[in-house]
Amino acid sequence: MIIRVEAESDIPIYTQLINQIIECIARGDMHSGDSLPSVRTLAADLSVNMHTVNKSYHELEKKGIIRIAPKSGAVISSPKTFDPSSFQRLSTEFRPLVAEAIVLGMEKEEIHELVELIISNIKERK
Amino acid sequence: MIIRVEAESDIPIYTQLINQIIECIARGDMHSGDSLPSVRTLAADLSVNMHTVNKSYHELEKKGIIRIAPKSGAVISSPKTFDPSSFQRLSTEFRPLVAEAIVLGMEKEEIHELVELIISNIKERK
DNA sequence: ATTTTTGTTATAGATTTGATAGAACAGTTT
DNA sequence: AAACTGTTCTATCAAATCTATAACAAAAAT
Numbered sequence: 605m606i607i608r609v610e611a612e613s614d615i616p617i618y619t620q621l622i623n624q625i626i627e628c629i630a631r632g633d634m635h636s637g638d639s640l641p642s643v644r645t646l647a648a649d650l651s652v653n654m655h656t657v658n659k660s661y662h663e664l665e666k667k668g669i670i671r672i673a674p675k676s677g678a679v680i681s682s683p684k685t686f687d688p689s690s691f692q693r694l695s696t697e698f699r700p701l702v703a704e705a706i707v708l709g710m711e712k713e714e715i716h717e718l719v720e721l722i723i724s725n726i727k728e729r730k
Numbered sequence: 731m732i733i734r735v736e737a738e739s740d741i742p743i744y745t746q747l748i749n750q751i752i753e754c755i756a757r758g759d760m761h762s763g764d765s766l767p768s769v770r771t772l773a774a775d776l777s778v779n780m781h782t783v784n785k786s787y788h789e790l791e792k793k794g795i796i797r798i799a800p801k802s803g804a805v806i807s808s809p810k811t812f813d814p815s816s817f818q819r820l821s822t823e824f825r826p827l828v829a830e831a832i833v834l835g836m837e838k839e840e841i842h843e844l845v846e847l848i849i850s851n852i853k854e855r856k
Numbered sequence: 857a858t859t860t861t862t863g864t865t866a867t868a869g870a871t872t873t874g875a876t877a878g879a880a881c882a883g884t885t886t
Numbered sequence: 887a888a889a890c891t892g893t894t895c896t897a898t899c900a901a902a903t904c905t906a907t908a909a910c911a912a913a914a915a916t
Binding site for chain 2: 891892
């Protein structure tokens with residue numbers, strides 16, 4: 605699992621971790637049932653604090669992406685199709701970005717093209 | 731311009747303001763050329779601090795959505811079609827959400843349907 | 857069975873961010 | 887001339903972020 609953290613970024617480290625772990629799974633580098641590195645191991649690899657990694661893991665668990673077995677480790681979950689709460693949460697997070705795209709002059713078709721391009725980039729590791 | 735601020739929210743007040751002002755414009759409640767309330771007026775209406783509103787306005791200016799004329803006021807800009815920097819920024823902001831949707835088991839078509847639904851909801855004021 | 861590793865919990869310190877408050881300045885608008 | 891505007895400054899407070907140690911008990915590895 606290749607993860608890079610930028611300390612200078614305005615994005616919190618634990619959020620960077622969350623995003624990059626999600627991308628690893630999305631592009632197929634990791635799959636359901638795989639174990640994540642221990643919080644201590646990943647923290648050491650990235651030269652960040654154990655608690656920062658721990659926070660990321662628990663956020664991923666809240667999102668339903670991993671399960672944390674206490675004293676054992678974190679495992680990637682298999683997605684349950686059409687989880688209503690996840691759908692609701694994603695809607696709330698997508699909405700301000702869609703509104704901004706509209707205000708900046710993007711047509712509906714252009715927004716869909718943007719999403720299409722992002723999906724391609726994720727799967728093609730770009 | 732109807733704006734509601736939740737002090738208890740985990741979303742910063744200045745971010746709530748940004749999102750709601752953008753939505754007002756996206757759904758057509760406000761248009762290019764319209765003036766925004768002065769930072770003091772809006773702050774008083776919402777019972778928040780003047781500097782909080784001021785921060786929101788400057789973020790909106792960074793996004794290219796309004797222009798701030800010093801000592802005069804803030805005016806909604808007309809969108810320049812296909813601004814490359816805005817497109818790049820939107821891509822970066824959309825990307826982690828798209829990846830999360832994929833990981834949570836959404837198919838490409840379902841993501842597009844989600845975006846479609848959001849666009850409808852914005853324009854129908856829901 | 858012992859050692860190592862695991863997530864968990866607790867405390868503490870430093871830095872940054874978010875929000876508020878009050879005041880003053882100078883240009884714009886009325 | 888008076889009111890209003892965004893700007894700038896100082897100051898305070900709470901919360902969020904990140905780091906650092908340490909200790910605990912259960913799971914895993916040896």
